[in-house]
Amino acid sequence: xxxxxxxxxxxxxxxxxxxxxxxxxxxxxxxxxxxxxxxxxxxxxxxxxxxxxxxxxxxxxxxxxxxxxxxxxxxxxxxxxxxxxxxxxxxxxxxxxxxxxxxxxxxxxxxxx
Amino acid sequence: xxxxxxxxxxxxxxxxxxxxxxxxxxxxxxxxxxxxxxxxxxxxxxxxxxxxxxxxxxxxxxxxxxxxxxxxxxxxxxxxxxxxxxxxxxxxxxxxxxxxxxxxxxxxxxxxxx
Numbered sequence: 001x002x003x004x005x006x007x008x009x010x011x012x013x014x015x016x017x018x019x020x021x022x023x024x025x026x027x028x029x030x031x032x033x034x035x036x037x038x039x040x041x042x043x044x045x046x047x048x049x050x051x052x053x054x055x056x057x058x059x060x061x062x063x064x065x066x067x068x069x070x071x072x073x074x075x076x077x078x079x080x081x082x083x084x085x086x087x088x089x090x091x092x093x094x095x096x097x098x099x100x101x102x103x104x105x106x107x108x109x110x111x112x113x
Numbered sequence: 114x115x116x117x118x119x120x121x122x123x124x125x126x127x128x129x130x131x132x133x134x135x136x137x138x139x140x141x142x143x144x145x146x147x148x149x150x151x152x153x154x155x156x157x158x159x160x161x162x163x164x165x166x167x168x169x170x171x172x173x174x175x176x177x178x179x180x181x182x183x184x185x186x187x188x189x190x191x192x193x194x195x196x197x198x199x200x201x202x203x204x205x206x207x208x209x210x211x212x213x214x215x216x217x218x219x220x221x222x223x224x225x226x227x
Binding site: 041048101 | 219
């Protein structure tokens with residue numbers, strides 16, 4: 001119902017390679033948020049997408065929201081060892097100020113130097 | 114450093130016991146959120162407080178309770194602890210109650226129930 005599925009669960013890349021993680025839902029998403037959690041650290045908010053087909057960039061990170069608002073992706077160009085961590089997507093369900101965030105299971109990214 | 118503080122960093126206790134986790138939000142933030150992160154369940158929202166009042170409830174067990182005090186710090190009380198309650202507990206804060214606002218996570222409290 002309100003789950004968001006993330007794939008892949010794990011991704012190992014060589015430094016300099018690109019990386020993409022996908023977040024999928026069987027129902028239409030009103031919004032999607034992305035977080036990064038470094039090993040041993042806490043989740044850090046990266047971005048929020050709310051519009052169909054929206055694309056946002058943060059340096060080497062590109063975030064997309066699907067046209068049907070049922071999927072989203074995070075793409076990292078030319079990964080660096082500092083990109084290591086778990087990337088989570090999360091959807092908000094509820095009213096404008098009352099609700100909850102449901103997180104995907106995350107994609108664990110390992111970058112080999 | 115997000116500006117959110119949590120104490121203690123680590124907690125080891127036995128089954129059946131009760132513990133209290135504490136969270137101080139960023140200065141000026143009125144909302145506090147509690148999350149549980151475990152290997153099998155992932156990151157799960159437990160409860161939100163806004164300016165002292167409960168705002169939203171997630172997958173919080175009846176054995177767990179929380180409150181937010183007038184100085185805006187929050188406590189999460191876990192009682193009748195079970196082995197499965199072992200997890201990382203995060204607190205997050207935001208300025209208002211809206212989901213559109215960024216949530217800033219604290220460093221977490223790692224709870225181990227033996």
